[in-house]
Amino acid sequence: MGRGKVELKRIENPSSRQVTFSKRRNGLMKKAFELSILCDAEIALLIFSPSGKAYQYSSHEMDRTIARYKNEMGLPQSHNHGLRPIEVWRAEMEDLRRTLESLEAKQKHIAGEDLSLLGMKELKQLERQMRTGVERIRSKKRRIISEHINDLKKKHRVLQEENTHLQRKLNELDTHVEVPEYLNPTTFVHFKGT
Known part of the structure; x- marks a missing residue:
């Protein structure tokens, strides 16, 4: 069963808007990662949340990719290579912390722990992943x-x-x-x- 067409307009409910932002941001970063691996493309992705938090993905060094972009567009180069605002570092650390927590939670779920936190959809997805893993192991x-x-x-x-x-x-x-x-x-x- 396919999804219905989504009307593109601002989501009024703040919690739904935040959930959608989080899911779509992760999906966009995943697609950028896949594109960089599959096609050996140099990709830099910057996302700023409504609250001002910065999220980024870079297949290579972000500064190098931005400098390359500026060079291609004929924009003036800035000479503060290697200097990044503390906010960007904090945002990156926070993003890495969340990613680590997510991976640890997934590992626990695969080990059969903390399953009470999962809904039916997540349990079915975990079951499919486990079934696929078992089939690969058996093969x-x-x-x-x-x-x-x-x-x-x-x-x-x-x-x-x-x-x-x-x-x-x-x-x-x-x-x-x-x-x-x-x-x-x-x-x-x-x-x-x-």
Whole structure:
């Protein structure tokens, strides 16, 4: 079932507006990351929230990308390379802290902890992720076992061939062994008792 068309206008409810901002910001940053990886593109993304918080993503050094942009557009270059306002650093640290907390929470959920915090939608998504993970693990396990069985079969064939070869050599030795004259049964003389 597809989503309905969203009317593009300012969201009046502040909490809904904040939730939408957060979700769309994360989605935009994810798309920027994917584009930089898939296409080897140099990307710099700056987002300022309504409250003035700065969020950024950069596939390379942000200052370098901005300098490159200014150069391409013919804008004057600023010479304060490496100097970033404290607010930007704080925003980046806060963003990294939130990302870390989110990843830790996901790790706990995967381990089966803190599930009471999740709704039905999140639980179903987690279940799908777990099912996919289990299938990947099973597939990898089957592949490793199959490779191990093939290796054992090869070793078994080599050992059988070696055994057959040694058996032939033993048979050849048995047929070519000369029996000394004194052990040859045809040379024995039977004496009759007197």
